[in-house]
Amino acid sequence: MSKIESLFATRLYRAPLAEFGKPLAASELESACLSIAYDDEAGQEWCEKNDYHGYTSYASLTDLAWRFPTFKDLVKILDKHVASFAKDLQFDLGDKKIKLDSLWINILPTGGVHTSHLHPHSVISGTTYVTMPEGASAIKFEDPRLAMMMAAPTRKANARNELRNFIYVAPEVGDVLLWESWLRHEVPINLADEERISVSFNYGWG
Secondary structure (H helix, E strand, O other): OOOOOOOOOOOEEEEEHHHOOOOOOHHHHHHHHHHHHHHOHHHHHHHHHOOOOOEEOOOOOOOHHHHOHHHHHHHHHHHHHHHHHHHHOOOOOOOOOEEEEEEEEEEEOOOOOEEEEOOOOOOEEEEEEEEOOOOOOOEEEEOOOHHHOOOOOOOOOOOOHHHOOEEEEOOOOOEEEEEEOOOOEEEOOOOOOOOEEEEEEEEEEO
8 A cells, every 4th residue: 555654844833922921012012123123223224234125133233132121021932932842843952952042123114025034053943923914924934845846847726735835824913933944934025004023033052
């Protein structure tokens, strides 16, 4: 009897942020993100210099959890989600730990995009969503085998998720998504009339 099984799984973790710890008010996070973006002249300059349509604190602020109590509370909750995901991934961590490496704000205005990329030098990456106005971009994940498919035909439109070349995930406010850092992803153009705000992060092993 023939047998077909799936090999080499790519895992995606999705949960409400409030699943671990007390809920964080989305309005409080939104206010903090907007206030930081307004005051962060170095970040604004970096975005302008690098033609980044919107705002990110990635290149300018490395200590959000130390500066702002809201982000300190956020990190405590994220630590629990990441620990749960690491357990699912069945990592053998030895005497080391998966711990936060970086945390940054993303504000994507109408027409803004975040082009395809991955997160080198980290193990688990993710995002939690602060505002997702109607029409805001889903996050798009790319099959890591895509470059090796060469002469393969395209997949059917109704192909199962694990066989598709791209997966779009439309998160809700308060969701947290986690994936292994080698997984290529992007945020297509924001067609909403309002800003799409999120907080992204990397966890390393050490």
